Amino acid sequence: MTSHAIRHVRITPIAFRDPPLLNAAGIHEPWALRSIIEIETESGLVGINESYGDLPMLQAMAKAAPALTGLSPWALNEMDQRVAALVTPPKQTASEFLGQQVSLAPGTHVSKTVAKVISAFEVAMMDLQGQLAIAPVVDLLGGAARTAVPYSAYLFYKYAEHIEKPYAPDVWGDALTPEQLVAQAQRMIGQYGFKSIKVKGGTLPPDEEVAGVLALAKAFPGTPLRIDPNGNWTVPTSLKAVEQLQGVLEYYEDPAPGLDGMAAVAQACDVPLATNMVVTDLKEFRRNAEMGCPVKIVLSDHHYWGGLRATQRLALMCETFGLGLSMHSNSHLGVSLVAMTHLAASVPLLSYACDTHYPWQDDEVVQGGRMAFENGSLRVPTTPGLGVQIDRDALARLHDNYLNTTIRNRDDLGQMRKYNPAFTGHQPRF
């Protein structure tokens, strides 16, 4: 009888171009890191996934990978246990703790290592399961609650070009004024058809960002709008801004730092607060609940919440506590996008348009190239597993990029200091 036991796990770090996008921590570096995970069975099937590509994560995955040898692709609970037993979060030194950088992108925090590794392997194992059962991953998750998943236009203030000029400037140009922000939205919506807009804030003086959102409200009447200052505004600044944006916001994402800051904002404003910064695991979920749920919408991310099944459990918790659920993203390619799509399709509660950085990338690692959106949504694949395959030439090229860059950990703060050596990254800045 053919054995489908796992024979080997291959992890390939990759790097792809990332524009000079501004955020509370600083600015994106020219190359974003990810990893491609391939799990091969004795029978020759290969399950794939995409995850983080920073050095601690690569080391953690490499340590845990041999524990999967001999395991059935169906043995997810056993995989969880083996990974948890092997992977201990590395001790973090003060200099490695990049403050805002880490809280802004919780996936980079070492405390999430076990959850991240489990997620990295789980999705690839579910891709294998789907190939064995001849069923899409969404069916393994209970079936599709929707046939297409809506995403939002994720706008960034940005410079036209990276300071090091490592490659030709991107097609988006500068975005530092309300007019340029509207032009960016028009271009992105024209290309993808998105029906909701999110603005990454916390970078320019708040009045300028408020003016940007008001200009968007005027240019796109009736379109749900969100702003996310990544906790870079004090409570009074957050309250002043939400007052200026009255009647405009669908939800208010991480205006002030910490759950206490968010609670203070919630007390004085009637726009629901959303987060990917202060409710990032079940311990924080519990604290939010004990405080009477100042945060009303959890922005999930299977990459650091422990995988697709763990995010479904999170959805149940949100339902129990009367919370909403949406989806956070970091720079990523198509394997992540398709996994997010299967997951979001399987969770009826996840009815907001999900975040995605996808329009900011111009590269791809899946066969067939860039994924096509229809009216701002991605159709849920109906073919077995994730429904995408790795383009081996693209993988080799993206791996070469990785070998040719010295970046090994995301450092938006250090990158910003190249533009402005006096930049402290002190939080909250405004």
Ligand code: GKR
């Ligand atoms: O990529 O600059 C960025 C974002 O700010 C990202 O790091 C955040 O994790 O997109 C994220 C968010 O919603 O906070």
Ligand code: MG
């Ligand atoms: Mg956010």
